[in-house]
Amino acid sequence: MNQFLFIGGKGGVGKTTMATTAAIQRAMAGERTLVVSSDPAHSTSDLFAQSIGDEPTPIDGYDRLDAIEIDPDAAVENHLRETKRALTDQVSPAIVNAIEPQLKLAHDSAGAYEAALFDRVIDILQTAETYDRVVFDTAPTGGTLRLLALPDALELWIDRLLEKRTRSIDLFESAAIGDRTPRRTMSDDPIVQRLQERKDRFEFAARTLRTETSFYLVVTPDELSIRETQRASDRLAANELGVDGLIVNKLTPKPDESERGAGAAFLRSRRATERERLETIKSIGPPIVATVQSQREPPAGDQLEELAPTLTFE
Template sequence: MLSDEGSRPPDAARRTPLPFPDRPVLFFGGKGGVGKTTMAAAAALDLAARGHRTLLVSTDPAHSTADVLQAELGDRPSRVAERCWAMEVDPEREADRYIDAVKERIASAAPPRLLGEVYRQVDIARVSPGAAESALFDRFTRILEEEGEEYDRIVFDTAPTGQTLRLLSLPELMTTWIGGLIKRRRKVGALAQMWKNVAGSEATPALDNDPLLGALEERRDRFRAARRILADPARTAFVFVLIPERLPIWETEKAVAALSRNGIPVGAIVVNQLLPERDAGAPEDPFLAARRERQADHLARISDTLGDWPVLRVDLQDSDPVGVDALGRIPVSKMS
């Protein structure tokens, strides 16, 4: 589905929507502990309240989405509110599943005498750097492909910034790598066919029926489709969540630059945990006054370095917003 229009109930038109970007695919990311899971959940519930069938997907290994929503979540969608579903994807479990699938394909194509050594090499690859990210991106592409037919909006609550950037940079790397594997597989298949013909043996199965080649081509095509979605500003937006402190701002500046290099559109910057506006003329505690002054300096930097995108503010709350009702009351506003 992933359409720009959803079925809107009569009350949705009268509801003031939160100022998050409205795209078929939204990513929420940021440094750990800045509130990105809370913002992703609030955005998903807001989209659902507007009438869109919405799926919230957590790819964060910390799996705090279930805690924030106060819901039992697994790796398949569970309904958490009207028109809103959520799920948590475990990167390690996805890596195990992917390796098992690779072994199944190999078993149908490799000589039995070589299977033991091939399996050993595959198991080594399972624990190599980037294996979990590769498997997670494979699941991510399947979610876009399969769940995109069912939902109008998909909101991803991602891992902390560094892991997310590695994940989103995979399409370029993996498409090139898989393309090389396809060329080598076709060459090996053609040589095997030639030797069979020379020896007068039965013809080998046509390359079109090669299970490994078919799996590689299918994965390449899915990665290309995912890349097109990620790079389309009409369909995708990345929302960075940060708090007004030096390190989160610095990390967000680097991440925005990295996404720009990879052609992934940024939709908004959310500044969380801001001190509420003080009452004019009322005395203020010296500690709060100092914090407010430092916060003003950080906001000036955000405006200077990240002001090319919409900057949204979320004031510090007197309690953690936990549960669907509390998440639906989070005040998000545009910075003046």
């Protein structure tokens, strides 16, 4: 198992429940563990019945378990502030003010939300050395995966930019013979530096996700979830990220043999359908690392500790 675990899957399949369960399991195995959620509904704090902040918060009742709930709106705000700060270093405040409406608009787009979230995830990846294990309760989505291809695109862009700037500085120099100033400003050009920084950051993320991360997808035995899992698995593979395992959640429990009522007949029929669907799930490829039944109550607290041993990540 790698240092970083990502638990993905369609909406409502049980990502938060399973990520939290996985984190409890690792902490109870003696590993210093961090669980990271980006769920705006703050369901991780609900599961632990305590408030959790945007920075590592120790979880009551565990010696080695911290949690973070990323606030996606705050992440977008920070991103906007940081972009403005970086711009202020490079151009006049008048220009920053003039383009502020465009900046705001860009940060209101759907892609910005994902980009800001991914930025925060990269921060956590970079500062996670105090943890043996970090469990993220979401896998990268389509937009985030596209960001992984960004280092290559940025490389081309930076090269072209450097070429253009070299050419313009050469022209400037042939006009002002003897004045070497432009050549000196070239190497610490703030725009090029900033682009280089971004590129290094995405490169780090792409490398970490490919070499130090395990991906698990939660799937429920219904057609929509199975199809989505197939798609997510293909999409991850296309980005050189393999899925390490599937967690099948919300399987119908077995009625007692002696039960003869309509309820028992319903459960038996559902279970027959689910057996077929399990075959389809197996054919997706990655191994099934856990099968979890639908519980009577939404699992929380002690129930998560009971579920913890059923997840087999190795």
